[in-house]
Amino acid sequence: NAGVMQNPRHLVRRRGQEARLRCSPMKGHSHVYWYRQLPEEGLKFMVYLQKENIIDESGMPKERFSAEFPKEGPSILRIQQVVRGDSAAYFCASSTQGTGGNQPQHFGDGTRLSIL
Amino acid sequence: SQQGEEDPQALSIQEGENATMNCSYKTSINNLQWYRQNSGRGLVHLILIRSNEREKHSGRLRVTLDTSKKSSSLLITASRAADTASYFCATAYSSASKIIFGSGTRLSIRP
Numbered sequence: 001n002a003g004v005m006q007n008p009r010h011l012v013r014r015r016g017q018e019a020r021l022r023c024s025p026m027k028g029h030s031h032v033y034w035y036r037q038l039p040e041e042g043l044k045f046m047v048y049l050q051k052e053n054i055i056d057e058s059g060m061p062k063e064r065f066s067a068e069f070p071k072e073g074p075s076i077l078r079i080q081q082v083v084r085g086d087s088a089a090y091f092c093a094s095s096t097q098g099t100g101g102n103q104p105q106h107f108g109d110g111t112r113l114s115i116l
Numbered sequence: 117s118q119q120g121e122e123d124p125q126a127l128s129i130q131e132g133e134n135a136t137m138n139c140s141y142k143t144s145i146n147n148l149q150w151y152r153q154n155s156g157r158g159l160v161h162l163i164l165i166r167s168n169e170r171e172k173h174s175g176r177l178r179v180t181l182d183t184s185k186k187s188s189s190l191l192i193t194a195s196r197a198a199d200t201a202s203y204f205c206a207t208a209y210s211s212a213s214k215i216i217f218g219s220g221t222r223l224s225i226r227p
Contacts, residue, residue, distance in 0.1 A: 004158070006158075008207075033214065035217075041219060041220075042160070042204055042217040042219040042220050043204070043217040044217075045215075047179065048214050056214055059181075059214075091158055093158075093159070102166060102208075103148060103151075103164075104146050104161035104164055105161065105215070106161065107158035107159040107160070108158050109157050110158055
């Protein structure tokens with residue numbers, strides 16, 4: 001039973017380019033969460049999605065960032081016109097129901113984004 | 117901020133000793149979870165404790181929850197080198213669907 005799969009593991013972009021991060025949740029999981037982590041810090045919530053719906057995007061910057069979780073295929077976190085401050089590790093997690101409902105989240109190993 | 121805060125930020129102990137980490141939070145919760153993160157990897161779920169529970173065990177792990185003090189502790193008994201990692205608490209609030217992570221405790225086990 002495959003876990004949460006994120007790709008790529010490492011992504012290098014130049015300032016102004018677009019970054020696309022992919023996340024395939026665990027089989028049977030319909031809830032996906034994206035987090036950002038800077039070195040030596042905790043995870044900062046960005047967005048929570050269910051299939052085809054954004055449930056909570058309160059942690060995501062209003063500009064340049066977007067997320068989707070289509071009916072078919074992985075969830076995508078897109079960062080347009082990247083800047084140096086976007087350099088971080090981005091983690092995806094999935095669960096069978098919203099975590100307020102007493103279910104743990106299962107994490108991928110993250111995508112480490114570096115902006116040159 | 118509704119973020120949980122771990123204490124201490126860093127902890128170094130001898131192999132075989134017990135490690136205790138604490139987490140404090142600010143408002144009422146639905147549940148509290150502990151996660152471990154090894155360097156360069158994603159988080160691994162350890163234990164979930166509901167607001168109406170006071171203590172849970174899983175192997176060498178023991179978690180307590182004191183809702184009156186808005187705090188939780190994670191005890192790792194008979195520590196091993198493989199326990200070296202960062203440990204995070206995460207709180208889920210009654211009316212929210214997201215969980216909020218603390219800044220973590222970095223645990224180092226000396227051989």
